[in-house]
Amino acid sequence: MSISHHIRNYYEQPVAEEIQRQLREMQRQGDSGYLADIACVALNRLPPRYIRYEVDMAFYMSPDELVAMKTQISEQVSEAIAFVDKHGRDDESDDDIQ
Numbered sequence: 001m002s003i004s005h006h007i008r009n010y011y012e013q014p015v016a017e018e019i020q021r022q023l024r025e026m027q028r029q030g031d032s033g034y035l036a037d038i039a040c041v042a043l044n045r046l047p048p049r050y051i052r053y054e055v056d057m058a059f060y061m062s063p064d065e066l067v068a069m070k071t072q073i074s075e076q077v078s079e080a081i082a083f084v085d086k087h088g089r090d091d092e093s094d095d096d097i098q
Contacts, residue, residue, distance in 0.1 A: 010049040010057050011073065015042050018077040034084065041080035046072065 019038050023030060030038075051057060061069070 006052055007050050009043065010051045010054075011043055011046050012039075014070070014073050015039055015046070015077060018042075018073050019081075022074075022077055022081060033089070037084045037089070038077065038080045041083050042073070042076040045076045045080070 016035075016039060019035055019042070049057070058066070
């Protein structure tokens with residue numbers, strides 16, 4: 001039995017949505033490699049929150065905790081965008097990775 005198909009890190013979807021929101025607000029776009037780099041940096045700076053179902057987070061957290069979590073996501077995505085913009089990549093193309 002593989003449990004990897006039954007669990008996920010709660011932060012993955014909200015981080016992806018926040019990346020899109022912030023880049024749209026900044027009137028910027030990025031390729032999938034750029035977006036993935038931002039997501040990895042932000043996710044590595046957030047504590048993992050593994051869930052089976054989305055309702056798990058709403059059920060076990062207070063409204064104040066959910067607001068604090070959204071604030072933390074926004075801050076980490078903002079910092080991740082700045083980090084990726086500053087450091088970039090020597091290899092800009094994911095196509096070259098084998």
